[in-house]
Amino acid sequence: MIRNYLTLVFLCFNFISFAQKTKPYTLADTLRGSLTPERQWWDVQRYDITVKPDYDTKIIVGSNTITYKTLKEKSNTKMQIDLQNPLVIDSVIQSGKKLSFAKENGVWYIKTPKSKIKSTSKVAIFFSGKVHEAIKAPWDGGWIWTKDSLGRPWMTVACQGLGASVWYPCKDHQSDEPNNGASLTMTVPDSLTAIANGRLEFKRSNNDGTTSYKWAVVNPISNYCIIPYIGKYANFKETYKGEKGNLDLNYWVLDYNLEKAQKYMPKEVHNMLNAFEYWMGPYPFYEDGYQLIETSHTGMEHQSAVSYGNHYKPGYRGNDGSGTGWGMKWDFIIIHESGHEWFGNNITTNDLADMWVHEGFTNYSETLFVDYIFGKQAGDEYNAGTRKGIRNDRPIIPDYNVNAQGSGDMYPKAGNMLHAIRHGVDNDALFREIIRGLGKEFYHQTVDSKQIENYISKKLNFDYSKVYEQYLTTTQIPNFEFYFNEDKTKVFYRYSNCVNGFNLPLTLKNNTDKIKIVPSDQWQSIALAKDQKSLFDVASITKMYYINPVLETNIK
Numbered sequence: 001m002i003r004n005y006l007t008l009v010f011l012c013f014n015f016i017s018f019a020q021k022t023k024p025y026t027l028a029d030t031l032r033g034s035l036t037p038e039r040q041w042w043d044v045q046r047y048d049i050t051v052k053p054d055y056d057t058k059i060i061v062g063s064n065t066i067t068y069k070t071l072k073e074k075s076n077t078k079m080q081i082d083l084q085n086p087l088v089i090d091s092v093i094q095s096g097k098k099l100s101f102a103k104e105n106g107v108w109y110i111k112t113p114k115s116k117i118k119s120t121s122k123v124a125i126f127f128s129g130k131v132h133e134a135i136k137a138p139w140d141g142g143w144i145w146t147k148d149s150l151g152r153p154w155m156t157v158a159c160q161g162l163g164a165s166v167w168y169p170c171k172d173h174q175s176d177e178p179n180n181g182a183s184l185t186m187t188v189p190d191s192l193t194a195i196a197n198g199r200l201e202f203k204r205s206n207n208d209g210t211t212s213y214k215w216a217v218v219n220p221i222s223n224y225c226i227i228p229y230i231g232k233y234a235n236f237k238e239t240y241k242g243e244k245g246n247l248d249l250n251y252w253v254l255d256y257n258l259e260k261a262q263k264y265m266p267k268e269v270h271n272m273l274n275a276f277e278y279w280m281g282p283y284p285f286y287e288d289g290y291q292l293i294e295t296s297h298t299g300m301e302h303q304s305a306v307s308y309g310n311h312y313k314p315g316y317r318g319n320d321g322s323g324t325g326w327g328m329k330w331d332f333i334i335i336h337e338s339g340h341e342w343f344g345n346n347i348t349t350n351d352l353a354d355m356w357v358h359e360g361f362t363n364y365s366e367t368l369f370v371d372y373i374f375g376k377q378a379g380d381e382y383n384a385g386t387r388k389g390i391r392n393d394r395p396i397i398p399d400y401n402v403n404a405q406g407s408g409d410m411y412p413k414a415g416n417m418l419h420a421i422r423h424g425v426d427n428d429a430l431f432r433e434i435i436r437g438l439g440k441e442f443y444h445q446t447v448d449s450k451q452i453e454n455y456i457s458k459k460l461n462f463d464y465s466k467v468y469e470q471y472l473t474t475t476q477i478p479n480f481e482f483y484f485n486e487d488k489t490k491v492f493y494r495y496s497n498c499v500n501g502f503n504l505p506l507t508l509k510n511n512t513d514k515i516k517i518v519p520s521d522q523w524q525s526i527a528l529a530k531d532q533k534s535l536f537d538v539a540s541i542t543k544m545y546y547i548n549p550v551l552e553t554n555i556k
Helices: 028-031 253-281 332-339 356-376 376-389 410-426 428-441 449-460 467-474 537-543
Strands: 001-003 010-011 042-054 061-072 078-081 088-094 101-104 107-109 120-130 143-147 153-158 184-190 193-195 199-205 210-217 228-230 231-240 245-254 292-293 304-306 347-349 446-449 479-484 491-495 506-509 514-517 523-528 548-551
Touching: 001 449, 088 101, 153 304, 184 193, 193 210, 193 245, 228 428, 231 253, 231 292, 231 523, 245 304, 253 332, 253 356, 253 428, 292 332, 304 332, 332 356, 347 356, 356 376, 356 449, 376 410, 376 537, 410 428, 410 449, 410 506, 410 537, 428 449, 446 449, 506 537, 537 548
Parallel strands: 042 184, 245 292, 292 304, 347 446, 479 548
Antiparallel strands: 001 010, 042 061, 061 120, 078 107, 088 120, 101 107, 143 153, 153 228, 184 210, 193 228, 199 210, 231 245, 479 491, 491 523, 506 514
């Protein structure tokens, strides 16, 4: 998902529907945000979804066959299924028999037959209704019913944060992705084309004015990433020679934009893949390919089917969120949303509270992209420029297990935290190895923030726990206070306005010299060689690190 730093409006996260909750949390928050007993006993193996939308009535009819594995002995036989109003479950069938079900406290409970531990079963859930509509997509989330410029139906869904259960029944919790992939079959009017994640398995005429398209992925996928795209699409394709071999690239655009897209999209996508495979490792879904699909909203990171609505122009809707000029040299949506393939789709957090892992790393992927294409100085300038979007309104990590999301600072503030760690390390080869290593260590996994934090600390042989605590759980900007002795041969320094034990390492350097220090919240000192005083330059330190350097002049 992306962020517009100029307006502080967050895209692809549906913040209106998913605004920060205030205590006390409701039962609905707990049912959605925690692994209840009715969720814990079963593990999703696969989703096979079908849907038939009616553009005129805004009603959808469909089903989801959930393949699941029994993990442990059940205290009862209830299975919690999420499906949001106004959609309803019509029937549930398992092994040819109808199962009873009921709605309670906003979720659905299905009474399933007993099953042996480690056994695999299938349950088919049929649903229908007038689906929740996104009026200001994708900020409010839901099914998007619109028309292209020629007045033809154009449909899709944006549901991150609001939840995939806004349009199909599922276990709507990030920790449980279908291990063996998913399929989406869409039945649409013959005049339209239906696209979804992964690869097309069949296109079948129903001889009634409709055609069915079945698409499928073989890799695990987040619920909110499974998305239908329906419209008057045209397609062009190519092959990218990547780290893991040939990667199939497919571009789906409105038919009247085909020529424009053919000239514009491939260069942006190739630059993205060149930069991201260098910094972050191979594209994580070679088996499913990469698709870029035009949509009526600005864009989202749907796995292997990235949505695009940036009007074939650089920047974000014509703006540079960093204010540096570097953001107007590339297409923000293509770069940012594709960056989520590595962080968000490949590595997914178990709890929404840890979404900084998705957004902070993907925000930082923009800096890595600028660095790769335009050089290190450009990357430094871009990263510092993104700070204008930091509000320090509340912590980035909120409460766990209640479906709560933290501050939008999870984008630029977390990205600046990562850049500060990189500058302190002052070893880009090692830093690159760590970023790539994350993709290997947690390949196609769901994780907690602590796993990512500990991995970085371990690889750098330094405990960054207080650095994470500072930037992810507080709203304070640390002060870096320093002063010199009378003859400028020694400098004294410490951190203040910070958590106890804050210890972000600093490397201060110019073209000829550098100093590495590890300040704490206690005064320390270091002897200075000739001309090293100039390394303690407020402007330079500010550019490299998200801290407030303060030269104390009244200390003797």
